[in-house]
Amino acid sequence: MSLHVIPPRSGAAFILRAGQLLKVIDPMGVQVSDLLAFNAADVREVISNGRTFDYEETIALTTGHRLWSNRSNVLLEIVEDSVGQHDFLLTPCSEATFRHFYPDQPVHRGCFGNLAEALAPYGVEPDAIPTAFNLFMNVPVAPDGALQVDPPVSAPGDFIVLRAAMDCVIGLTACSAYASNGGSFKPIHYQLLD
């Protein structure tokens, strides 16, 4: 039940056992958290946006929806969601995306670098990091398909709760990109609940 803190612009990785709940909290509001999940028994099995869109038949994922793996198994189920606005289209920010989108700002390794470092002890190589499920991230899709990145609508204390369907390695960040977080960087809190 202890509260874990991910400092601004950093990341963490940990085991979530089958049946356990992961509560991810946006303590100050308007802060994105990139989430990855891998089968703890074989990290080649990994969360897949395409398989999730296949089976859930929507890109708007919230309570009751499941997050599927590249092997067509459920990794996580969303059991509570006080925001209802997340993104599963865009990849973790990285040195390359900082150079592309923020050429006047210092380059940062971003969520990609933070996830790569946190997941390395679990045997996950950087190339194996897929599109993340980006909690609280606000990416409206226009009728013509155009994407934009708006500030999250999450208020201080908003949260999402996910239940593990199998033992998972979880990667989780406090996102490092300007546009995703309304221009500032805040921590993310999480709890593991039995």
Add this chain to the structure above:
Amino acid sequence: MSLHVIPPRSGAAFILRAGQLLKVIDPMGVQVSDLLAFNAADVREVISNGRTFDYEETIALTTGHRLWSNRSNVLLEIVEDSVGQHDFLLTPCSEATFRHFYPDQPVHRGCFGNLAEALAPYGVEPDAIPTAFNLFMNVPVAPDGALQVDPPVSAPGDFIVLRAAMDCVIGLTACSAYASNGGSFKPIHYQLLD
């Protein structure tokens, strides 16, 4: 300039050299072709829908758009497109998706199985097959995020042309799923042009 034929419900893999053009033709119309691309020098670098959505800032990809890798490099550029309707949200059909979506039909290994077999000689493992760029696939996104799979709008002879930005291993199918192809299965043709 020779014309290659992918028979209905099958797949192929081949090398596309940097600068070469790949023309993929829907000879009878209303037929999807799943396309994958890998860096031929290191197949851990692979086409990424998330990185492509990041940099192209749209999910509606057509002439002038580029298809990006997980390492933020351009693999392919779309240089001609007589259809303008493709999908980069959904994963290749597979035994699992046949069981899920077509429980009354015989199970087929689908594009996933066809791609896995065709790509194995290039060192690509099944778990490394990501969301494909699904040529001619018609997946409208409703305002609430809901997805549906409609028949392609491609007419007989419609095509797309892509230019390789690096030496690529290409995987390509004639799609095996009922909904994607308006209920019937047809061949796909392709040409490599210097």
